[in-house]
Amino acid sequence: MSKAITPRAQDYAQWYNDLVIKSGLADYSAVRGCMVIKPYGYALWENMQAVLDKMFKETGHQNAYFPLFIPKSFLSREAAHVEGFAKECAIVTHHRLKNDPEGKGVVVDPEAVLEEELIVRPTSETIIWNTYKTWIQSYRDLPILINQWANVVRWEMRTRLFLRTAEFLWQEGHTAHATAEEAMEEARRMLDVYTRFAESFMALPVIRGVKSPAERFAGAVETFCIEALMQDGKALQAGTSHFLGQNFARAFDVQFLNKNNEQEYVWATSWGVSTRLIGALVMAHSDDDGLKLPPRLAPIQVIIIPVYKNETQRATVHTQALEILQQLKKAGFRVQYDDADHVRPGWKYAEYELRGVPLRLSLGEREIQQHQVEAVRRDTREKLYLPFDQLPEKIGDLLDQIQQDMFHQAKNFRDQHITSVDNWDDFLRALEEPGGFVYAHWDGTPETEIRIKELSKATIRCIPFPEQLPDDGPGNCVLTGKPSARRVLFARAY
Amino acid sequence: MSKAITPRAQDYAQWYNDLVIKSGLADYSAVRGCMVIKPYGYALWENMQAVLDKMFKETGHQNAYFPLFIPKSFLSREAAHVEGFAKECAIVTHHRLKNDPEGKGVVVDPEAVLEEELIVRPTSETIIWNTYKTWIQSYRDLPILINQWANVVRWEMRTRLFLRTAEFLWQEGHTAHATAEEAMEEARRMLDVYTRFAESFMALPVIRGVKSPAERFAGAVETFCIEALMQDGKALQAGTSHFLGQNFARAFDVQFLNKNNEQEYVWATSWGVSTRLIGALVMAHSDDDGLKLPPRLAPIQVIIIPVYKNETQRATVHTQALEILQQLKKAGFRVQYDDADHVRPGWKYAEYELRGVPLRLSLGEREIQQHQVEAVRRDTREKLYLPFDQLPEKIGDLLDQIQQDMFHQAKNFRDQHITSVDNWDDFLRALEEPGGFVYAHWDGTPETEIRIKELSKATIRCIPFPEQLPDDGPGNCVLTGKPSARRVLFARAY
Ligand SMILES: [Zn+2]
Ligand SMILES: [Zn+2]
Numbered sequence: 001m002s003k004a005i006t007p008r009a010q011d012y013a014q015w016y017n018d019l020v021i022k023s024g025l026a027d028y029s030a031v032r033g034c035m036v037i038k039p040y041g042y043a044l045w046e047n048m049q050a051v052l053d054k055m056f057k058e059t060g061h062q063n064a065y066f067p068l069f070i071p072k073s074f075l076s077r078e079a080a081h082v083e084g085f086a087k088e089c090a091i092v093t094h095h096r097l098k099n100d101p102e103g104k105g106v107v108v109d110p111e112a113v114l115e116e117e118l119i120v121r122p123t124s125e126t127i128i129w130n131t132y133k134t135w136i137q138s139y140r141d142l143p144i145l146i147n148q149w150a151n152v153v154r155w156e157m158r159t160r161l162f163l164r165t166a167e168f169l170w171q172e173g174h175t176a177h178a179t180a181e182e183a184m185e186e187a188r189r190m191l192d193v194y195t196r197f198a199e200s201f202m203a204l205p206v207i208r209g210v211k212s213p214a215e216r217f218a219g220a221v222e223t224f225c226i227e228a229l230m231q232d233g234k235a236l237q238a239g240t241s242h243f244l245g246q247n248f249a250r251a252f253d254v255q256f257l258n259k260n261n262e263q264e265y266v267w268a269t270s271w272g273v274s275t276r277l278i279g280a281l282v283m284a285h286s287d288d289d290g291l292k293l294p295p296r297l298a299p300i301q302v303i304i305i306p307v308y309k310n311e312t313q314r315a316t317v318h319t320q321a322l323e324i325l326q327q328l329k330k331a332g333f334r335v336q337y338d339d340a341d342h343v344r345p346g347w348k349y350a351e352y353e354l355r356g357v358p359l360r361l362s363l364g365e366r367e368i369q370q371h372q373v374e375a376v377r378r379d380t381r382e383k384l385y386l387p388f389d390q391l392p393e394k395i396g397d398l399l400d401q402i403q404q405d406m407f408h409q410a411k412n413f414r415d416q417h418i419t420s421v422d423n424w425d426d427f428l429r430a431l432e433e434p435g436g437f438v439y440a441h442w443d444g445t446p447e448t449e450i451r452i453k454e455l456s457k458a459t460i461r462c463i464p465f466p467e468q469l470p471d472d473g474p475g476n477c478v479l480t481g482k483p484s485a486r487r488v489l490f491a492r493a494y
Numbered sequence: 495m496s497k498a499i500t501p502r503a504q505d506y507a508q509w510y511n512d513l514v515i516k517s518g519l520a521d522y523s524a525v526r527g528c529m530v531i532k533p534y535g536y537a538l539w540e541n542m543q544a545v546l547d548k549m550f551k552e553t554g555h556q557n558a559y560f561p562l563f564i565p566k567s568f569l570s571r572e573a574a575h576v577e578g579f580a581k582e583c584a585i586v587t588h589h590r591l592k593n594d595p596e597g598k599g600v601v602v603d604p605e606a607v608l609e610e611e612l613i614v615r616p617t618s619e620t621i622i623w624n625t626y627k628t629w630i631q632s633y634r635d636l637p638i639l640i641n642q643w644a645n646v647v648r649w650e651m652r653t654r655l656f657l658r659t660a661e662f663l664w665q666e667g668h669t670a671h672a673t674a675e676e677a678m679e680e681a682r683r684m685l686d687v688y689t690r691f692a693e694s695f696m697a698l699p700v701i702r703g704v705k706s707p708a709e710r711f712a713g714a715v716e717t718f719c720i721e722a723l724m725q726d727g728k729a730l731q732a733g734t735s736h737f738l739g740q741n742f743a744r745a746f747d748v749q750f751l752n753k754n755n756e757q758e759y760v761w762a763t764s765w766g767v768s769t770r771l772i773g774a775l776v777m778a779h780s781d782d783d784g785l786k787l788p789p790r791l792a793p794i795q796v797i798i799i800p801v802y803k804n805e806t807q808r809a810t811v812h813t814q815a816l817e818i819l820q821q822l823k824k825a826g827f828r829v830q831y832d833d834a835d836h837v838r839p840g841w842k843y844a845e846y847e848l849r850g851v852p853l854r855l856s857l858g859e860r861e862i863q864q865h866q867v868e869a870v871r872r873d874t875r876e877k878l879y880l881p882f883d884q885l886p887e888k889i890g891d892l893l894d895q896i897q898q899d900m901f902h903q904a905k906n907f908r909d910q911h912i913t914s915v916d917n918w919d920d921f922l923r924a925l926e927e928p929g930g931f932v933y934a935h936w937d938g939t940p941e942t943e944i945r946i947k948e949l950s951k952a953t954i955r956c957i958p959f960p961e962q963l964p965d966d967g968p969g970n971c972v973l974t975g976k977p978s979a980r981r982v983l984f985a986r987a988y
Contacts, residue, residue: 027625027628029560029561029621029625030561030565030568030621030624030625031561031563031564031565031612031621034561034562034563035561036558036559036560036561036625037558037559038558039556039557039558039640041558042556042557042558042559043556043557045559046557062533062536062537063533063536063537063540064530064531064532064533064535064536065530065531065536065539065663066523066530067523067524067525067528067529067530067661068528068614068645068647068661069525069528069584069661070525071524071525072591072599072600072602073599074524075591075599075600076598076599076600082599082600087590087591087592087600087603088589088590089589089590089591090563090586090589090612091586091587091588091589091590091591091602092584092585092586092587092614093585093586093587093588093602094585094587094611095582095583095584095585095649096581096582096583096585096649097566097569097581097583097585097613098581104570105566105567105569105570105576106566106569106570106576106581108566108585108587108611109581117588117602118525118584119591120562120586120614127523127524127525130524131521131523131524131530134521146533150645151562151644151645153562155589155590167561167562167563169559
């Protein structure tokens with residue numbers, strides 16, 4: 001195969017990069033830090049968007065759209081937000097080009113300088129809360145349950161496709177509530193939505209929990225997150241949901257008349273997931289031969305490949321293949337038929353393996369005589385023969401099975417890579433072998449958190465919810481030996 | 495009603511503005527030139543997107559995503575593009591904020607200056623063709639049929655919601671072809687798609703044609719457009735499709751090995767429509783009481799309003815209304831039930847009239863006794879009684895009828911506002927009364943085109959396709975008296 005991919009064992013980072021580019025998900029662009037999401041990658045994102053958007057709407061949210069630009073002064077309004085937020089961003093200072101007086105293309109017109117610089121949104125809390133101020137007067141105007149699908153920019157020097165790019169696509173929910181309880185409920189509800197999406201659609205098991213203060217979103221009172229494990233033993237944050245308290249309402253002076261006829265600051269949440277999830281999907285499931293996409297999100301769920309030795313066979317196979325194609329299309333599968341005649345079936349097999357198509361059907365004269373089609377699962381490479389009768393139903397079952405098996409495969413791997421440790425040597429050892437999550441006591445101070453990170457490159461991924469990981473109560477900090485209320489989950493992370 | 499709207503006859507521009515804001519479609523933002531698209535307006539855009547996206551995919555296109563930023567030098571590559579394109583744009587010059595040394599929030603870090611300025615995309619031909627260079631080697635790589643849904647920015651000082659804003663949302667198709675014929679065919683095909691969308695979904699009759707050289711897209715060989723008429727007699731360009739020839743391929747050196755084994759520059763098209771269409775939709779159909787949305791795009795197609803005098807009645811009506819709601823939801827209608835009890839039915843009637851909901855159902859005890867529901871059409875205000883039996887079917891028929899009637903209403907208006915004139919006095923008179931399109935001879939020179947614009951504020955909207963408007967052959971220019979090959983369509987325009 002011409003599209004050789006670096007094996008994971010040789011260079012995991014290079015494997016990931018090769019895979020993303022060669023499978024046609026994305027590519028680098030001429031603009032430093034910005035990627036091009038290619039049609040195959042974008043189709044995957046569209047499928048993710050469709051599922052999430054439906055979930056958001058089912059939980060009462062509406063979409064809206066707010067400006068790309070944020071006045072510089074807005075970022076200064078919420079102290080923790082401006083302190084904690086990375087200040088690497090794209091800054092618009094001028095609004096006009098003019099012809100170069102020396103005749104070399106265009107130059108920035110120095111006279112067209114903006115009175116106040118505009119920041120390309122790194123996230124939209126500030127511009128949205130400035131808008132909510134004009135929408136909210138009384139408790140009758142609440143709750144506001146809004147989501148935005150948008151591009152955001154955070155300047156990055158070292159970029160990795162999907163995982164870390166200056167520009168990325170995401171959704172950001174921004175809700176406003178009359179009570180703290182309701183806002184907290186909303187923040188938890190959206191974490192549930194993300195969990196369901198990750199586990200049921202991405203086939204990605206996640207651990208849900210609360211961030212430590214140091215890892216909290218800048219401006220949040222509490223940050224909830226879901227944490228997933230990649231095949232190299234590194235964790236990846238797959239979604240966050242923030243209870244913002246009244247911080248942004250105070251910063252933008254958004255008050256409402258509550259039911260007791262008193263002015264009160266509005267309670268807020270925000271929550272988001274991004275195209276980073278595509279990176280997670282790639283790293284959680286794929287192998288050295290290519291992607292493995294879960295059927296519920298795969299742009300192509302089934303690929304049909306004809307096999308023939310001569311023109312007569314070709315005609316027979318073609319007719320039968322088209323019939324199956326129509327049958328599966330009608331049943332609602334995302335199915336394609338590859339009848340290109342300038343490449344051999346083996347080349348096509350490798351190509352669709354690379355692209356992670358969950359199920360490949362091959363059809364030759366022998367299969368037709370036996371009234372069946374050869375099916376190969378991408379996840380297990382298992383080969384099966386499916387009779388023509390009830391083909392859509394059989395394929396539906398098989399895709400469901402693949403979806404489930406991929407989840408369990410990932411979950412088994414994840415479960416084998418959670419290690420409870422009680423001393424520092426074991427902590428360091430567990431990060432290397434088996435790798436993954438390390439469940440250990442921490443004395444609760446930011447100083448220790450920082451020291452652990454310096455010594456091990458591991459960070460606190462979350463304080464898991466009780467139902468997520470059994471907690472055996474108080475103990476002693478793995479680094480300092482000081483008292484600890486409970487174990488927290490560490491890992492090296494993307 | 496508290497939400498009074500300026501009547502059209504009094505101030506058309508103010509009427510439009512009032513309507514957009516008070517119906518909840520959009521609002522101004524704190525960022526000069528940028529609007530907030532509110533949930534109701536965004537839901538309308540989502541419906542438009544869904545229809546267009548399906549049409550694009552049915553004609554073989556795939557979505558992808560390219561960077562928000564364009565290196566300044568890219569804009570200089572295609573001479574006509576940089577010359578003709580407005581140079582008012584958002585220019586990113588720095589990539590870092592830092593804490594103000596004087597303690598006042600944040601300031602731009604002067605050391606974080608970009609080597610080359612980045613322009614927030616006003617349109618993406620340059621960045622996309624720079625990318626296509628790496629994707630295209632041989633005729634086997636063609637055609638590339640890609641669409642992008644994105645935000646774009648063109649700096650504007652005087653803004654009008656949806657019609658002219660610095661940032662707006664749009665889709666931009668960018669296709670690459672092996673032959674001029676195929677590219678020309680594609681440009682025409684997408685104009686057909688836009689026509690079908692405008693007429694069948696927006697209920698907006700359009701005239702299709704070719705732009706005069708002066709009105710062509712910067713960098714295009716030929717620009718096709720659809721032109722619609724607003725109620726104030728001004729035209730609005732509702733979509734453009736460009737045959738770009740080999741201009742961008744030359745500028746970015748995109749060549750391919752053709753079937754004769756020769757290197758050849760690739761042929762291109764681009765085409766787009768934007769949130770401007772929402773402005774067109776508002777101005778084409780609405781009246782002094784509010785929006786009139788065509789059923790096929792309306793976020794709410796049917797609103798159910800209960801009418802009751804006491805709690806007993808309320809319970810009865812509520813039960814029946816919920817049954818109808820479920821029945822209509824199940825049948826696939828976008829239907830809502832407004833059972834808020836702190837406002838009276840009359841207030842709700844006005845509210846949903848303002849929001850342009852095509853069909854309002856009211857249900858009281860009398861209607862229930864008579865086994866029917868009262869229905870009022872937003873477009874004609876006609877009142878009908880629909881028996882409970884076969885309600886979904888009846889409502890489906892009624893919505894279809896409203897859709898058609900809105901189109902014919904707009905078409906009649908449009909047809910009454912096309913005047914053929916043969917001298918300059920009649921030209922000026924027709925622009926005032928009846929207003930709208932004026933069909934007149936033009937000598938074909940850009941000088942006359944500019945002069946006509948200066949004297950009358952009318953521009954050449956298009957040279958209509960023969961099947962669109964009958965052309966009576968050669969004549970004499972309405973301004974200069976010089977020979978003219980055919981009539982062209984003038985109007986004052988948005
Ligand atoms: Zn292992
Ligand atoms: Zn008139």
